[in-house]
Amino acid sequence: MSFSSTSFTIPRRSTIDADGKPHKLTIGVLDLVSTFSYTIVPKLSVHAYLKASTLNTSDKYLLAGPASIFMNNNFVTHSSIDNVCIGDTFDLPLGIDSGIKVEYKPVKKTNDTQGIISKTHLKTVRHETHITNTKTNEVVVFVYDQFPLSSDEKIKVNLVHPDLRRKDTNSHNNITLKDTNNLEWKCVLPSRGECRLPFEYTVEWPYDKEVEFKEEL
Incomplete structure (x- = not known):
């Protein structure tokens, strides 16, 4: 967005020297209300980033x-x-808040084969994010993780958990699969509250094919 022309009224008279140098003037002091939330991408960092x-x-x-x-x-x-x-x-980023603890449990991967006549490879990936609010106030946390996307119809990627077809029994948690194929959890945590976010998916492909897994951030 660009402003073609903008003018401001200075609240008090000021003298600006004609010295060819930039000068600072107070145009106004604004009292604006902000809402605060945290962003966590545990795959990249086990820190909670505060945003206003x-x-x-x-x-x-x-x-x-x-x-x-x-x-x-x-x-x-x-x-x-x-x-x-x-x-x-x-939005304004306000840095890391150590009052929100994030634990990203190690990824567990299992490989198997299934089928009798037409065999396929089956790879299962599981991990879990554990978040604890050690602060004295309620916080809103957004957590993001990447759900793999296949460009080959012979390679099937299935989301096992969370089940997006089922409504979370916890009304304070909402889960959405974004257009970017990232999962978004919105969690409202009371003081000393915590949440566990399990994430599991499977990848299935023909037995006679080799698949290379590549992560792009």
């Missing part, structure tokens, strides 16, 4: 540029924002 989603309820357009992030008056990180229109939402 903020709705621009002010009467000002926010211009793209660098941003310095502070929490409780403590510097957290440098970031940047894109152009934000009035009424739009923007």
Whole structure:
């Protein structure tokens, strides 16, 4: 998004020297409400990354540029924002929060053959992510893992667990298979709460064929 023309009203008179150098002026101090959530990709990192989603309820357009992030008056990180229109939402990463513990249990793989007349290879992959909220407040956590995609109709990939056809009995958990073929778990964890996210799938292919498994992140 680009703004062809944007103007701001400066709240107080300021003197800008004609010295050819950039000068900073306070255009406004905005009090915006944010919602916080955590993103976890256990396959890549056993850390929970805090994110703030903020709705621009002010009467000002926010211009793209660098941003310095502070929490409780403590510097957290440098970031940047894109152009934000009035009424739009923007996200800011706030770094790792050690109050959310993530355990990614080792992947278990088994190989087997099935069928009597027409034999096939069957590979089963299982693992589990365990998340614990050690904080004193409720948190919302989004967990992502990759579900393999086959471009060959002779290679069948089946999701065993979670079963997307069944509604999770825990109303605080939602599971979605995204268009990117990634599984997304949304978990609402109370203080000291925890969740276990098992993930299992099978890959089946003709017995006389060799299959090379390649992971792309």
